[in-house]
Amino acid sequence: MTDRQKPHWAKEMESSPFIKSRFTKEMQQQVLRKANVEKKAGAARHRRSRAPKTAAAVLIVAALGAAGLWLSGDGTSLLPSWPPDVVSSNKPAGERTQYYENGKLLFSVFPDPELKAGRPYGYLFSFQAPFEELRGKSLAIYAEHVHSGYKVTAAAPAAITEPSSGYQGLERFGVANLGLPLSGLWRYTVELDGKRYGDVTLFVPESSWELSPLFKSGSVELRGTAQNIGFIDPGFRAGAPQKAMWHVWGRDDELKGSFSVKAVKQGEERIIDVLSPLTLGGSVNGADRTAPSMVTLPEQGRWRLLPYIGDRMLDSIVVDVK
Known part of the structure; x- marks a missing residue:
């Protein structure tokens, strides 16, 4: 198969899906070692799947169900019903990084x-099915914020x-540069092929709400992240349109698509x-590229601006609105 015939994610899989500045080679090796350990552990659990559950495990699962702790707001399961030892005591409540069906591990996320x-x-998603079971099928991944219901496409079909x-x-399927707003x-x-295969849940910590720094570029001062995204900060007042000159850095292929900005207020x-x-x-x-615009933030307080190119979040910029 030639490079032109490969789907867009094939090239991503050949290299790390992680941002180099934040994910070192040592960290990559640690994740891959963990993936191998989880794979072996999953195989061992599958071999034991016919053994009776212990009384303690049954009591733990029953207690979680009675307390409603394994259900999201819409009543769907957030914790695996089998095997119960998948739930780690040091994970945030509701987090589940593996998906099992009938006691068989289907995939994990790292x-x-x-x-x-x-x-x-x-x-990094690690699928356990033989490749012939997956070949030719369309794979997509969607992420949903459990509390608010906000949805994003993590990997297009x-x-x-x-x-x-x-x-x-397909033990090393990379999803690169996925930004989640909440x-x-x-x-x-x-x-x-458009049908649910399984799901995992992750707790995503909050980023800092400190005011984004200023940096110099050419003859102007910008607020944001140097060599990534910034704008000439006019100073925002609630409900008043403000001019904002956006400055973006990146390769030509990274800057293709429309530019847009979303925002979320601190605490909301x-x-x-x-x-x-x-x-x-x-x-x-x-x-590398620029865009003049008018931006209105409706309420006083601290806001996080979320600039996008297409569906890809570039970063976030924290500002104050008076």
Whole structure:
């Protein structure tokens, strides 16, 4: 198969899905070692799956069910019903990184250890099915914030044509640069050919709400992250439109698509659109692309601006609104 025939995710799988500046080679090896350990442990659990459950395990599961602790707001299960030893005591409540069906491990997820809301991170999904069971099917992953119901596409539908590089199956499926706007518990649902295959849940910690720093670029001062995204901060007043000149850095292929901005207020889960999609302009002040805009934030307080290119979150910028 030629490079042109490969789906877009095939190239991502050949390299790490994690952002280099935040995910070191040592961390990558640690995640991969954990994946191998989990795979062996899953096989051992499957061999024991016909053995009777212990009385203690049954009591734990019954107690969780009676207390309603394994249910989300919509009543769906957040904790695995089998086998109960998958639930680790040091995980946040409701987090489940493996999906089992009839006692058989189907897949696991390994996120960037630095995962936080408001910034893009990478994930590694490890599927256990023989590759022939997956070949030719369309794979998609969707993420939903359990409390608010806000949804994002983690991996758009794409045909499975080749195994992970260096593996016999799809044991190293990378999801790169996925930014989630809210902290809390997220459910990641895997679909094959448009049908639910299984889900895992991860607790996504909150990012800092400190005011984003200023940095110099060319002849201007910008608020944001140097060599990534920033804007000339006009100072925001609630309900008043303000001019904002956006500056974006990246390769040409990374900057294709429309530019838009969402926002969320500190302490809330309501995400609003503050800048409708527009086309980025040319290079100014040392940035690779720029865009003039008018931005309105409706209420006083501290806000996190979430700039996107297409569906990809670039970063987040924290501002004050007077």
